[in-house]
Amino acid sequence: MLAVIGTIPDNNFPLQAGLAKRQGEDLLIEGHKVKINRGTTALIAAAGEIDRLVSPKGVFCYLVGDIGRGEGSKKLYTYLQNHLKKTNFSTLVFHYILPDIDGHNRVLLAIEEIAKKPVLIADAGYMYAAKMSGQAPAYDLFTPDVGELAFLADEQAPHPFYTRGFILHEEKHVPDLIARSYAHENAARYLLVKGKIDYLANQQGIIAKIEEPCVEALEAIGGTGDTLTGMVGALVASGKEIVEAAILGARLNRLAGYLANPDPGTSVREIIKYIPEAWKQLTIDHF
Amino acid sequence: MGLFSFLKSKPKSSIPSKQADKGFLVFANTSEVIRAEKILKAQGFGIRVMGPPPEIRSGCDLVIEFQLIEALKIKKILTDARIPPLQIVPVKDPLLQPVDLFQVKDFGRHLMVRAANMKLTVDKENLVIANVSGGGCPDVPFLAQELVGKTLKQAANPLDIGHTLCGYALQLAFEEAKRRCSL
Numbered sequence: 001m002l003a004v005i006g007t008i009p010d011n012n013f014p015l016q017a018g019l020a021k022r023q024g025e026d027l028l029i030e031g032h033k034v035k036i037n038r039g040t041t042a043l044i045a046a047a048g049e050i051d052r053l054v055s056p057k058g059v060f061c062y063l064v065g066d067i068g069r070g071e072g073s074k075k076l077y078t079y080l081q082n083h084l085k086k087t088n089f090s091t092l093v094f095h096y097i098l099p100d101i102d103g104h105n106r107v108l109l110a111i112e113e114i115a116k117k118p119v120l121i122a123d124a125g126y127m128y129a130a131k132m133s134g135q136a137p138a139y140d141l142f143t144p145d146v147g148e149l150a151f152l153a154d155e156q157a158p159h160p161f162y163t164r165g166f167i168l169h170e171e172k173h174v175p176d177l178i179a180r181s182y183a184h185e186n187a188a189r190y191l192l193v194k195g196k197i198d199y200l201a202n203q204q205g206i207i208a209k210i211e212e213p214c215v216e217a218l219e220a221i222g223g224t225g226d227t228l229t230g231m232v233g234a235l236v237a238s239g240k241e242i243v244e245a246a247i248l249g250a251r252l253n254r255l256a257g258y259l260a261n262p263d264p265g266t267s268v269r270e271i272i273k274y275i276p277e278a279w280k281q282l283t284i285d286h287f
Numbered sequence: 288m289g290l291f292s293f294l295k296s297k298p299k300s301s302i303p304s305k306q307a308d309k310g311f312l313v314f315a316n317t318s319e320v321i322r323a324e325k326i327l328k329a330q331g332f333g334i335r336v337m338g339p340p341p342e343i344r345s346g347c348d349l350v351i352e353f354q355l356i357e358a359l360k361i362k363k364i365l366t367d368a369r370i371p372p373l374q375i376v377p378v379k380d381p382l383l384q385p386v387d388l389f390q391v392k393d394f395g396r397h398l399m400v401r402a403a404n405m406k407l408t409v410d411k412e413n414l415v416i417a418n419v420s421g422g423g424c425p426d427v428p429f430l431a432q433e434l435v436g437k438t439l440k441q442a443a444n445p446l447d448i449g450h451t452l453c454g455y456a457l458q459l460a461f462e463e464a465k466r467r468c469s470l
Contacts, residue, residue: 009429038420039428068426068450069318070347096425098451099346124423125453129346145421147404159347160404160423161452162338162383170390219392220399220408222420222431264397264408265417 002047002237003060003087003118004230005080005126006040006095007072013065015075017083019058020044025269029061038223040095042268043123043230047093049275050234050252059234060089070098073125077103085113092118093233094126095226099159104129108138119236122188123229131186132158139188141242143229146171146195152187153180171196175206190242192232194225198250200243207243210250213258221257223268228253231275252278310358311350311382312365312372313343318450319370320349325446326368332357336455338383343374347424347451352382386456389463398467402459407434409464414438424451439465 004020018030026033027041027048036045040063047059062080066072076097084092084107092111104126111117121141122130130136131152144152150169151160153176163169167177174193178201181187190207193199196219198210218224231252235245255278260271314320320336327334332353339350351372353361358375365371386403393399397417399408405427408418415438419431426449434442445457 007425007428009425009432037428038431041428066425067429068424068454070316070425070450073425096423096428098425099423101344101346103346124427125347125425126423128423132344132346145404147401147406147421148423151404156383158338158341158344158383159452161385161456163386163403164384165386165388169388216392217394217397220394220397220406220418220420222418222435224420263417264394264399265410265415 001057001060001089002051002091002093002233003062003089004040004044004047004093004095004233005062005076005097006043007066007076007097008034008041008063009039009067010034010065011067011072013063015064015072015079017062018060020048020061022048029063036269036272038268039226042223042272043093043095043226045272046227046230046275047234049272050231050279051237053276053279054234054238066098068098073098073100074103077107081106081110084110087114088116089118091233091237092120093229094122095124095229097125099125099129099132101129101133104133105135108135119242121229121233121236123225128159136186136188141190141192141232141246142188143192143194143225143232145225146174146193149174149177149181149193153177155184155186174199178206190246192246192250194228195219200246200250208247210247210254213254215254215257215262217262217264217266218257220264221262221266221268221271224253224257224271227256227268227272248282251282255282308355309352309378310355311337311339311352311376311378312361313339313350313374313376314370314372316450317347317349317452320351321446321450321455323365323370324351326364327351327361330364332361336385338385340380340382349452349455350382352378386459389460391467398464400460400464400467402463403456405453405456405460407457407460407464409439409468411468414440414468416442419457422453422457424453426450426454427457430454430457439468
């Protein structure tokens, strides 16, 4: 089963641990309703679509309200430290959370106590904390965009905000940035780099490039990286190997984006609506 | 050369900056740094937000670099503003500098500006913020919620309502978008 860990941009949202249920354009978690929008809710909604289509087990969530002050994230780190060791999720996806090295390390120690180690996927703030703490190799998959990849490649930067200027974060430099990230041990076992071309790589090099369909507007749409991470997480939780899940997830995300016929002002909700159709078209092709 | 010509001060820009002349202010969180920066800049202090040295890094953090000679004055101002710094430390090694490069993509009607990991997209016809993407700190979805749908003029500065380095990066993208849209 998949568990997603993240935050909700509402300080009044209490810490919740439970299954996410879809209700129209909202998610319902332990009786708390939250609108699907960019961020962790988009990730959960996309994961939920795949879970429903592949092997319906549900998506478990650990969520807390945080608008950046970090109080919610702090509670979440402590909760995870105390509760994760007793769980048996097959896959954990870590997402928007205030990066905190100490909090991250406490959670990682708790994960090491789980009888069967889950597949660990990190995106957004949690990926920053994982890299900053020097524990990136403990993770199975990171899903950075090009700006975040430059940060992984910069062995001195504690946050993408400090990525040094000579580390050029342009699409054409992605293969070099991937190599540099692995050279400094700042990458997970696999990297799925989101961009005009999606790259799947490991320490040995680039495994796959996913280029079609190419919808340039997706880069500007907040949440399209979240949907990709969510779908890959759900595919891994369904039993697929990371390589297969990442390639299929990237193709699904692109196709759902294409079917939504977006412009740079489109909401990610419009793209999530097309995941079932993308699944239908791709799985006929895929299997 | 006149006898006392060596007493003439050189223009500021030609004096090499000595790390020892500088210190940095450490605060409890990024929100306090952002508030302190605003107060000190408004009072004309030549300060810069920078990355802390590794020994005091906790995660998503910033420090304020300042001229050590102004330490007492700055401490009093910030204490009066109820954000006293936790520590005042002399700079020994160069501090990390915030990103100052932008990537710009023109989609025709829309313009996207990226600063570090944050992207802000503006509809060039009406200057409405069409989307905010990227980032990983928890104020990013909140900032997107507050900014998207507003014009560059109407929208609050991300720095005024954000609390993290991603919020700070979004401010840089926001300023660059304004500059490119001639606002």
